[in-house]
Amino acid sequence: MKNIYYAIAFTMCLSSCSLLRRPATLTSNTLDYSIYHNKGFFLTESNSVSFAYDPIASVSAVNMAGYKVSDKPGKSFTDDIYGTSVQQSPGTTNEYIQAKREIVLEELYKKAIASGANGIINLQIKFISITRDKGVTDWGYEATGMAIKK
Numbered sequence: 001m002k003n004i005y006y007a008i009a010f011t012m013c014l015s016s017c018s019l020l021r022r023p024a025t026l027t028s029n030t031l032d033y034s035i036y037h038n039k040g041f042f043l044t045e046s047n048s049v050s051f052a053y054d055p056i057a058s059v060s061a062v063n064m065a066g067y068k069v070s071d072k073p074g075k076s077f078t079d080d081i082y083g084t085s086v087q088q089s090p091g092t093t094n095e096y097i098q099a100k101r102e103i104v105l106e107e108l109y110k111k112a113i114a115s116g117a118n119g120i121i122n123l124q125i126k127f128i129s130i131t132r133d134k135g136v137t138d139w140g141y142e143a144t145g146m147a148i149k150k
Contacts, residue, residue: 031101031125036109042119042150049121053148056117061107062128064140065099067092099140101125108143117147 033043070091104125112120123145130138 031105036105040118041109041113042121042148043123044119044121045123047122051150053119053121053150056112056147056149057115058144059108059111059115059120059147060142060144061104061111062140062142063099063103063107064138066097066138068095068097069093101141101143104141104143108145112145112147115147117149119148119150120145121148122146 036043070093072091105123108120108123112118123143125141125143128140128142132138
Protein backbone atom coordinates (compact mmCIF):
# COMPACT_ATOMS: atom_id res chain seq x y z
CA MET A 1 0.00 0.00 0.00
CA LYS A 2 2.86 2.33 0.85
CA ASN A 3 4.40 1.70 -2.59
CA ILE A 4 1.19 2.89 -4.26
CA TYR A 5 1.41 6.23 -2.42
CA TYR A 6 5.04 6.62 -3.50
CA ALA A 7 4.11 5.80 -7.09
CA ILE A 8 1.27 8.35 -7.07
CA ALA A 9 3.52 11.04 -5.53
CA PHE A 10 6.28 10.30 -8.06
CA THR A 11 3.80 10.49 -10.98
CA MET A 12 2.42 13.78 -9.70
CA CYS A 13 5.92 15.23 -9.44
CA LEU A 14 6.75 14.21 -13.01
CA SER A 15 3.49 15.57 -14.39
CA SER A 16 3.86 18.89 -12.55
CA CYS A 17 7.34 19.39 -14.02
CA SER A 18 5.92 19.45 -17.52
CA LEU A 19 3.74 22.46 -16.59
CA LEU A 20 6.83 24.59 -16.05
CA ARG A 21 7.97 24.48 -19.67
CA ARG A 22 8.22 27.84 -21.38
CA PRO A 23 6.56 28.16 -24.76
CA ALA A 24 8.63 29.19 -27.77
CA THR A 25 8.24 32.84 -28.68
CA LEU A 26 9.07 34.93 -31.71
CA THR A 27 9.21 38.70 -31.61
CA SER A 28 10.40 41.25 -34.13
CA ASN A 29 10.44 45.01 -34.41
CA THR A 30 11.90 47.86 -36.41
CA LEU A 31 13.54 51.14 -35.58
CA ASP A 32 12.65 53.83 -38.13
CA TYR A 33 15.71 55.78 -39.34
CA SER A 34 13.73 57.65 -42.02
CA ILE A 35 12.80 60.37 -39.52
CA TYR A 36 16.47 61.36 -39.33
CA HIS A 37 17.13 60.81 -43.04
CA ASN A 38 14.33 63.27 -43.84
CA LYS A 39 16.13 65.84 -41.64
CA GLY A 40 19.32 65.37 -43.69
CA PHE A 41 21.02 63.35 -40.95
CA PHE A 42 23.05 60.25 -41.87
CA LEU A 43 22.81 57.07 -39.74
CA THR A 44 24.48 53.72 -40.26
CA GLU A 45 25.31 50.71 -38.13
CA SER A 46 28.41 50.14 -40.25
CA ASN A 47 31.77 51.22 -38.88
CA SER A 48 33.01 52.34 -42.30
CA VAL A 49 31.48 54.42 -45.08
CA SER A 50 32.46 55.10 -48.69
CA PHE A 51 32.78 58.89 -48.35
CA ALA A 52 35.15 61.25 -46.59
CA TYR A 53 34.09 62.56 -43.19
CA ASP A 54 35.45 64.39 -40.18
CA PRO A 55 35.11 62.61 -36.84
CA ILE A 56 33.41 64.98 -34.41
CA ALA A 57 32.72 63.08 -31.17
CA SER A 58 31.79 59.81 -29.56
CA VAL A 59 28.17 59.97 -28.46
CA SER A 60 26.35 57.71 -26.03
CA ALA A 61 23.06 57.57 -24.17
CA VAL A 62 21.38 55.25 -21.66
CA ASN A 63 17.63 55.00 -21.00
CA MET A 64 16.50 52.92 -18.02
CA ALA A 65 12.87 52.06 -17.28
CA GLY A 66 11.47 53.45 -14.05
CA TYR A 67 9.05 55.80 -12.36
CA LYS A 68 8.96 59.44 -13.37
CA VAL A 69 10.82 61.70 -10.93
CA SER A 70 8.64 64.13 -9.01
CA ASP A 71 9.37 67.78 -8.31
CA LYS A 72 8.82 67.14 -4.61
CA PRO A 73 11.50 65.31 -2.62
CA GLY A 74 10.51 61.94 -1.23
CA LYS A 75 11.43 60.23 1.97
CA SER A 76 12.90 56.80 2.41
CA PHE A 77 12.78 55.03 5.73
CA THR A 78 15.51 52.75 6.97
CA ASP A 79 15.21 50.58 10.03
CA ASP A 80 18.30 50.18 12.14
CA ILE A 81 18.96 48.95 15.67
CA TYR A 82 18.28 52.43 17.09
CA GLY A 83 14.93 52.93 15.43
CA THR A 84 13.82 54.40 12.17
CA SER A 85 15.89 57.04 10.40
CA VAL A 86 14.60 59.19 7.56
CA GLN A 87 16.70 60.01 4.49
CA GLN A 88 15.71 62.43 1.75
CA SER A 89 15.70 60.98 -1.75
CA PRO A 90 14.23 62.07 -5.07
CA GLY A 91 10.49 61.52 -5.02
CA THR A 92 8.77 59.59 -7.76
CA THR A 93 5.31 59.65 -9.22
CA ASN A 94 3.10 56.66 -9.98
CA GLU A 95 3.81 57.07 -13.72
CA TYR A 96 5.99 54.20 -14.99
CA ILE A 97 8.07 55.02 -18.05
CA GLN A 98 9.19 52.19 -20.33
CA ALA A 99 12.71 52.27 -21.75
CA LYS A 100 12.69 52.54 -25.54
CA ARG A 101 15.28 52.34 -28.29
CA GLU A 102 13.72 55.42 -29.90
CA ILE A 103 14.54 57.48 -26.80
CA VAL A 104 18.28 56.67 -26.84
CA LEU A 105 18.45 57.19 -30.61
CA GLU A 106 16.81 60.62 -30.28
CA GLU A 107 19.26 61.52 -27.50
CA LEU A 108 22.23 60.51 -29.70
CA TYR A 109 20.82 62.65 -32.51
CA LYS A 110 20.52 65.68 -30.20
CA LYS A 111 24.07 65.22 -28.87
CA ALA A 112 25.48 64.84 -32.39
CA ILE A 113 23.66 67.94 -33.67
CA ALA A 114 24.84 69.93 -30.63
CA SER A 115 28.42 68.87 -31.50
CA GLY A 116 28.07 70.15 -35.06
CA ALA A 117 27.73 66.71 -36.66
CA ASN A 118 25.32 65.67 -39.39
CA GLY A 119 25.67 61.90 -39.07
CA ILE A 120 26.47 58.94 -36.84
CA ILE A 121 28.41 55.87 -37.92
CA ASN A 122 28.92 52.61 -36.02
CA LEU A 123 25.53 53.07 -34.38
CA GLN A 124 24.91 50.37 -31.78
CA ILE A 125 21.82 50.04 -29.61
CA LYS A 126 21.92 47.31 -26.96
CA PHE A 127 19.48 46.01 -24.38
CA ILE A 128 20.99 46.19 -20.90
CA SER A 129 19.92 44.80 -17.55
CA ILE A 130 21.51 45.47 -14.19
CA THR A 131 20.75 43.36 -11.13
CA ARG A 132 20.98 45.48 -8.03
CA ASP A 133 20.87 44.54 -4.37
CA LYS A 134 17.98 42.39 -3.18
CA GLY A 135 17.60 40.91 -6.68
CA VAL A 136 15.95 43.97 -8.24
CA THR A 137 16.69 44.13 -11.95
CA ASP A 138 16.76 47.43 -13.82
CA TRP A 139 16.58 47.29 -17.60
CA GLY A 140 16.88 49.66 -20.50
CA TYR A 141 18.84 50.51 -23.64
CA GLU A 142 22.31 51.87 -24.29
CA ALA A 143 23.24 53.52 -27.60
CA THR A 144 26.69 54.51 -28.83
CA GLY A 145 28.19 55.79 -32.05
CA MET A 146 30.64 58.21 -33.66
CA ALA A 147 29.25 61.60 -34.61
CA ILE A 148 30.66 62.73 -37.97
CA LYS A 149 30.52 65.68 -40.35
CA LYS A 150 30.05 64.65 -44.00
